[in-house]
Amino acid sequence: MTSTKVRKAIFPAAGFGTRFLPATKSIPKEMLALVDKPIIQYGVEEALAAGCDQIVIVTGRGKSAIEDYFDISYELECTLEKRGKLDLLAVSRQVSQMVRLSYVRQKEALGLGHAVLMARDLVGDEPFAVILPDDVIDAPTPCLRQMVDAFDQTHSSILATQIIEGPAISSYGVLDGKADPSNPRLFNVSDLVEKPQPGDAPSNHAIIGRYILTPAIFDVLERTPLGAGGELQLTDGIRGLLATEKVCGFSFEGTRYDAGDKLGMLKATVDFALKRDDLGPQLRAYLKSLKL
Ligand code: G1P
Numbered sequence: 485m486t487s488t489k490v491r492k493a494i495f496p497a498a499g500f501g502t503r504f505l506p507a508t509k510s511i512p513k514e515m516l517a518l519v520d521k522p523i524i525q526y527g528v529e530e531a532l533a534a535g536c537d538q539i540v541i542v543t544g545r546g547k548s549a550i551e552d553y554f555d556i557s558y559e560l561e562c563t564l565e566k567r568g569k570l571d572l573l574a575v576s577r578q579v580s581q582m583v584r585l586s587y588v589r590q591k592e593a594l595g596l597g598h599a600v601l602m603a604r605d606l607v608g609d610e611p612f613a614v615i616l617p618d619d620v621i622d623a624p625t626p627c628l629r630q631m632v633d634a635f636d637q638t639h640s641s642i643l644a645t646q647i648i649e650g651p652a653i654s655s656y657g658v659l660d661g662k663a664d665p666s667n668p669r670l671f672n673v674s675d676l677v678e679k680p681q682p683g684d685a686p687s688n689h690a691i692i693g694r695y696i697l698t699p700a701i702f703d704v705l706e707r708t709p710l711g712a713g714g715e716l717q718l719t720d721g722i723r724g725l726l727a728t729e730k731v732c733g734f735s736f737e738g739t740r741y742d743a744g745d746k747l748g749m750l751k752a753t754v755d756f757a758l759k760r761d762d763l764g765p766q767l768r769a770y771l772k773s774l775k776l
Contacts, residue, residue, distance in 0.1 A: 491537055491538055492540060493540070494542060494599075494600060495539060497512065497514045500513075500593065504744070504746070515550060516743070516749070524617040525579070529582075529626075530615065530626045530628050533628070535629075536613060554580060555580055613694070614695040618744030619692050620740070620752055622755070622756070625737070630669075635696045638730070641701070641722065641729065643691050643694075644733075645671070645691055646689075647690070654680060654682050654685070658685045659675070670734055671733035671735070676722055676726075678712045701725055707724075708721045739755070754771070
């Protein structure tokens with residue numbers, strides 16, 4: 485490996501976002517606003533807080549709004565400057581100055597494993613993070629930071645996990661494993677399965693959209709057959725990695741919202757807005773006034 489530090493974070497963002505139709509007919513789901521920032525920005529900020537300085541976004545057709553968003557917006561910024569709206573100018577500039585971004589196209593929707601493979605040349609021979617922007621995680625220490633700290637000790641691939649009760653487990657990758665005696669948040673993974681039938685899930689430990697992977701995953705993904713939904717599944721690739729490397733689950737501290745789901749997005753919107761000084765008190769008063 486050319487580096488043992490996690491410097492690069494991949495953001496798969498080529499999906500259609502069908503759960504948010506019709507809004508996602510023309511807006512990438514990653515650009516839907518959670519209060520006043522697109523959901524992808526929460527993930528990008530989390531990657532920066534974890535020490536990553538290179539972001540690779542895997543995009544597809546109809547996703548150019550993401551590239552425009554992280555770019556300089558000359559017309560907007562000139563207008564704000566002329567009108568003396570310097571606070572808003574700073575808000576806009578902060579986004580384009582935030583980080584070094586690269587984009588790679590996933591031409592066909594062949595799955596999460598395929599999306600990660602598209603970034604192979606940009607990542608090279610070093611460990612990297614994968615952030616699924618739909619999964620927004622609110623935590624005192626950003627989730628990926630917690631995982632990087634664990635990776636610095638183990639140097640093995642780490643998957644964020646959360647307990648999911650009941651039949652909803654079938655919407656996730658699920659891992660089987662044993663607690664690691666060295667760290668109460670770590671599991672030694674013995675098997676993984678993508679979207680099992682409820683009765684077939686090996687545990688209730690679901691994979692959540694944060695991964696740190698060693699570069700060995702790329703060769704494994706190249707030879708992994710298509711899995712659930714006829715797609716190249718990242719979970720299947722990680723299962724293949726288990727043949728040669730240790731893989732850990734990581735039970736992170738924090739609250740995860742599925743912002744790719746309408747109810748999840750609404751919950752996140754309420755919780756995030758309630759925490760804000762400029763919105764919280766008024767929103768709280770409004771919610772209390774509702775006769776539910
Ligand atoms: C993806 C992964 C799955 C994981 C989930 C977390 O599924 O394939 O293993 O549990 O993200 O959000 P998707 O939600 O894209 O179907």
